[in-house]
């Protein structure tokens with residue numbers, strides 16, 4: 535199901551409020567009752583040092599972008615309180631809180647869909663259409679680019695071959711992982727969310743495939759960290775050509791997209807699916 539544009543939802547919400555205001559005036563009410571839009575409501579949005587990174591990633595608009603910039607792991611290592619994550623990443627807690635607060639005051643962020651409130655089927659469609667499509671398109675492109683860069687620079691930069699091996703393993707693991715989600719787990723979650731009832735599954739509780747998916751996410755996260763270590767945080771050497779720089783930029787983008795993808799599954803989709811089953 536295609537995702538409805540945020541602007542359209544906001545326009546509908548504004549129209550609903552206008553109609554309520556007219557009704558209120560007709561009935562003699564002083565002010566129309568306040569209704570909240572899924573795009574405006576952000577529950578429990580207090581930013582504190584003791585909240586976990588995962589809680590903040592779910593509650594604060596664009597927190598994931600802030601965490602990405604600060605080098606804080608929010609998808610697989612999100613159980614840590616913010617203050618502990620900042621200490622690990624060597625960042626002052628006040629700076630992190632300030633950056634998170636600024637992300638909430640940016641009006642451009644207020645129209646981002648709140649996936650905690652959107653229909654679960656829409657979230658599944660969003661993950662497949664945006665993030666699975668991205669992996670399927672980008673992984674082969676980057677593998678071809680790595681082969682080219684290893685061919686030219688591999689002699690002077692032997693670490694590139696390690697990057698090639700790590701990325702190739704990651705791409706293979708992701709291909710199987712996406713297939714399991716698209717063919718087994720996601721159709722089941724969508725059927726549950728539709729309210730039409732689920733027949734017996736081959737995996738028992740939805741908890742079982744989710745546990746496997748989360749273990750595979752952890753493995754992918756480890757490979758991404760290993761690639762960062764090998765490349766010294768994707769530092770581009772002085773003798774790099776344009777393809778070399780393009781490759782490293784592409785790998786950083788791939789990492790960011792996979793973090794966002796895993797965040798939506800680990801922190802929002804999976805907990806909601808488990809809660810729905812209970």
Ligand SMILES: [Fe+2]
Nearest residue numbers: 661715795799
């Ligand atoms: Fe996925």
Ligand SMILES: [Fe+2]
Nearest residue numbers: 711715747799
């Ligand atoms: Fe996944």
